[in-house]
Amino acid sequence: MENGTAPGGSWTFLTNHARVLVQIARDPGIRVRDIAARCLLTERAVQRIIADLEQAGYLSHERRGRANHYHVIDGKQLRHPADSGPTIAELLATLLRSSADGGSPAPKAGPGDRT
Numbered sequence: 001m002e003n004g005t006a007p008g009g010s011w012t013f014l015t016n017h018a019r020v021l022v023q024i025a026r027d028p029g030i031r032v033r034d035i036a037a038r039c040l041l042t043e044r045a046v047q048r049i050i051a052d053l054e055q056a057g058y059l060s061h062e063r064r065g066r067a068n069h070y071h072v073i074d075g076k077q078l079r080h081p082a083d084s085g086p087t088i089a090e091l092l093a094t095l096l097r098s099s100a101d102g103g104s105p106a107p108k109a110g111p112g113d114r115t
Helices: 016-026 032-039 043-055 088-095
Strands: 059-064 067-072
Touching (some): 016 043, 067 088
């Protein structure tokens, strides 16, 4: 799926940048290796995406021992003019909603599950 193809079509609703940002928002101490596995990307692709997000001011990081700890810049607005208005915090709040606040978490597909 790294090449952008998905079952049932060649497009998806979220970009790889959004997927990586969601994983970091869920766990600011997550390893690149774990982001790659969850997003079905290579570690190198995740590193490039993180660099893009940092360069654009959506993300920062600090070293804590041998690991990175990331910080999402919540007040930053979305990049595309058609998406102007909402902030990263508002986007992430929608994508990260849990059953505790009225939303329902995305179902986890197992290896034998089919859609």
